[in-house]
Amino acid sequence: MKQLALLLTGLLAASHAIPRDWPYDQRPSAALPLGDLPGTLVEETPRRPGKRFVPPELNELPANAWGDLVREGRAIFIDTPARAPRFAGNGMSCASCHLGEGRKPDAAPMWGAWPMYPTYRGKNDDVNTFQMRLQDCFRFSLDGLMPPLQSREIQALTAYAQWLARGTLSGTPPPGRGFVPVKRDIEPSGDRGRVVYGMKCAVCHGADGEGVKAADGERYQFPALWGNHSFNRGAGMYTVRTAAAYIKGNMPLGRGMSLQDQEAYDVALYIRLKDRPIDPRKGWVSDFARGFTGL
Amino acid sequence: MLNRTPLLILLLLAPGLNGSAAPDAVMQAIDVPVWDESSAAPAVRRDIVPPHIGLATEQTEVFVADPDERKFVPPRLAELPDNAWGKQVRDGRDIFVDTQRYARRFVSNGLNCSSCHLSEGRMAGAAPLWAGYPLYPLYRGKNLRANTYPERIGECFRYSMDGTAPTLDSPEMQALIAYSQWLSTNVPTRAIMAGRGFAGVRAPREASHGRGKIVYQSQCAVCHGKNGEGVRRADGGDGYQFPPLWGWDSYASGAGMNKLGTTAGFIKGNMPLGKRGSLTDQQALDVAFFLKIQSRPWDPRMGWFSVFMDDIADG
Numbered sequence: 001m002k003q004l005a006l007l008l009t010g011l012l013a014a015s016h017a018i019p020r021d022w023p024y025d026q027r028p029s030a031a032l033p034l035g036d037l038p039g040t041l042v043e044e045t046p047r048r049p050g051k052r053f054v055p056p057e058l059n060e061l062p063a064n065a066w067g068d069l070v071r072e073g074r075a076i077f078i079d080t081p082a083r084a085p086r087f088a089g090n091g092m093s094c095a096s097c098h099l100g101e102g103r104k105p106d107a108a109p110m111w112g113a114w115p116m117y118p119t120y121r122g123k124n125d126d127v128n129t130f131q132m133r134l135q136d137c138f139r140f141s142l143d144g145l146m147p148p149l150q151s152r153e154i155q156a157l158t159a160y161a162q163w164l165a166r167g168t169l170s171g172t173p174p175p176g177r178g179f180v181p182v183k184r185d186i187e188p189s190g191d192r193g194r195v196v197y198g199m200k201c202a203v204c205h206g207a208d209g210e211g212v213k214a215a216d217g218e219r220y221q222f223p224a225l226w227g228n229h230s231f232n233r234g235a236g237m238y239t240v241r242t243a244a245a246y247i248k249g250n251m252p253l254g255r256g257m258s259l260q261d262q263e264a265y266d267v268a269l270y271i272r273l274k275d276r277p278i279d280p281r282k283g284w285v286s287d288f289a290r291g292f293t294g295l
Numbered sequence: 296m297l298n299r300t301p302l303l304i305l306l307l308l309a310p311g312l313n314g315s316a317a318p319d320a321v322m323q324a325i326d327v328p329v330w331d332e333s334s335a336a337p338a339v340r341r342d343i344v345p346p347h348i349g350l351a352t353e354q355t356e357v358f359v360a361d362p363d364e365r366k367f368v369p370p371r372l373a374e375l376p377d378n379a380w381g382k383q384v385r386d387g388r389d390i391f392v393d394t395q396r397y398a399r400r401f402v403s404n405g406l407n408c409s410s411c412h413l414s415e416g417r418m419a420g421a422a423p424l425w426a427g428y429p430l431y432p433l434y435r436g437k438n439l440r441a442n443t444y445p446e447r448i449g450e451c452f453r454y455s456m457d458g459t460a461p462t463l464d465s466p467e468m469q470a471l472i473a474y475s476q477w478l479s480t481n482v483p484t485r486a487i488m489a490g491r492g493f494a495g496v497r498a499p500r501e502a503s504h505g506r507g508k509i510v511y512q513s514q515c516a517v518c519h520g521k522n523g524e525g526v527r528r529a530d531g532g533d534g535y536q537f538p539p540l541w542g543w544d545s546y547a548s549g550a551g552m553n554k555l556g557t558t559a560g561f562i563k564g565n566m567p568l569g570k571r572g573s574l575t576d577q578q579a580l581d582v583a584f585f586l587k588i589q590s591r592p593w594d595p596r597m598g599w600f601s602v603f604m605d606d607i608a609d610g
Binding site: 117125129131 | 383432433439440446464477520
């Protein structure tokens with residue numbers, strides 16, 4: 001009964017997540033309409049209207065050595081387990097979080113990150129170059145190994161990010177960088193998160209967060225949210241507020257900004273409480289102790 | 296033309312000969328960019344450097360060669376915040392202006408980064424960092440592949456500083472990257488900025504080291520020394536007040552500054568110091584040729600045999 005009430009409140013909350021006076025300006029969709037849709041629907045409603053940077057298109061790349069490096073970076077970016085197998089650890093690609101091949105605003109786009117580096121990061125209390133940031137992504141979010149700075153993978157990903165950022169001003173944060181802002185004073189609840197997860201997320205990510213494999217049976221169509229094939233406890237996505245900001249801006253896929261801050265926080269906590277690879281900065285003892293402290 | 300053909304073939308066979316043997320044939324191989332001489336009228340602008348106390352007058356204006364050309368103005372050092380990132384950038388500037396002290400383990404000659412990249416890497420026409428950093432990763436014909444910016448810095452150390460390329464995770468490398476990115480604040484990524492690299496020269500006649508020697512003695516030797524040995528720092532520290540132009544403390548043969556067109560463009564746009572644009576293209580090219588035929592550390596990509604053959608060829 002209590003669950004039913006929660007479900008109803010969740011539905012009610014979802015129904016007025018979008019304010020009535022939302023500016024519904026139209027823009028052409030990047031996706032082609034499916035064949036069985038009625039009419040040729042090529043317009044979609046942006047949930048966060050405003051000017052956004054438009055990265056260059058793939059066919060603008062020249063056919064030379066630099067273009068090859070950028071194309072290789074893109075291939076690694078969208079298919080990391082297959083194209084960077086020596087460093088990738090789990091089933092995720094860079095594009096699992098950086099949606100739209102690293103182009104989508106509010107999903108930590110590459111063009112938003114590139115002009116800001118080198119920058120100070122509290123995570124390791126040091127000034128990080130962009131290449132070191134890439135290494136952290138491999139180490140934590142991909143639960144793999146840090147590629148050496150001179151490796152082909154780092155060079156290709158650097159070239160890809162710099163190409164996507166063509167025209168952004170160095171040192172100036174472009175709008176749409178990182179994730180959307182969320183409220184900070186929110187008390188998340190894993191129980192409510194489980195309800196929201198079952199309603200909104202489980203259809204793609206699976207009832208047990210196992211994700212959905214692609215037709216080839218190896219790659220993931222929808223990434224696993226916990227378990228051994230997901231990001232580890234050192235990833236930024238393991239932080240509840242970061243995950244909530246990501247969820248709010250992008251999830252459910254194609255319906256970003258449809259959840260409320262509270263719902264996003266709840267789901268983020270629910271995902272955090274699940275089992276996943278340990279933080280590589282910590283030993284197995286602290287991971288063992290985690291079961292007793294409940295953190 | 297007929298009498299040049301055997302020489303050209305000889306040049307293809309023995310690259311070491313192109314120093315003193317056949318200047319005309321060398322000229323045929325140089326791709327000379329166009330230098331716009333239409334805006335040579337002297338003008339003044341505010342100097343960014345405060346005047347020294349010992350100066351007789353409070354001169355706060357400097358002459359600029361081309362006043363109409365708009366150049367990017369990098370941020371000032373005082374604008375840096377007092378945090379970890381600001382410290383990293385300041386460290387990078389320290390390394391840049393006094394490489395002899397702050398990146399000693401990677402340098403084996405007497406130069407600093409700012410020996411060529413004048414005004415702490417800010418001077419337009421002297422390969423400013425704010426025009427270089429936003430372009431990388433970039434394809435370079437020197438090694439026939441796309442280079443990231445840290446690799447490019449490594450090549451500066453390897454050739455121009457005649458030293459060792461810093462490892463990509465060394466604090467020196469990280470500080471130099473941070474300094475470059477800070478100097479490029481608000482420069483669009485991949486934009487080709489006015490003032491990038493060096494000026495181009497277009498000389499009516501082929502280069503002559505004989506004329507170059509005369510120009511060198513009259514215009515350059517007062518600072519760089521009669522034998523190109525430079526002037527050491529007055530406070531006794533490592534490094535030079537005016538960098539040596541040849542000899543063991545100068546750049547290696549593999550450096551970009553050892554290419555005739557590059558040297559001439561640098562000289563034309565920046566030398567004599569404070570009197571940029573006062574040499575003609577022909578004079579700049581002649582001096583560049585005079586510098587090229589001097590002895591300097593050899594190209595680290597070449598083995599001792601090629602170096603030995605070069606010495607024989609140069610006689």
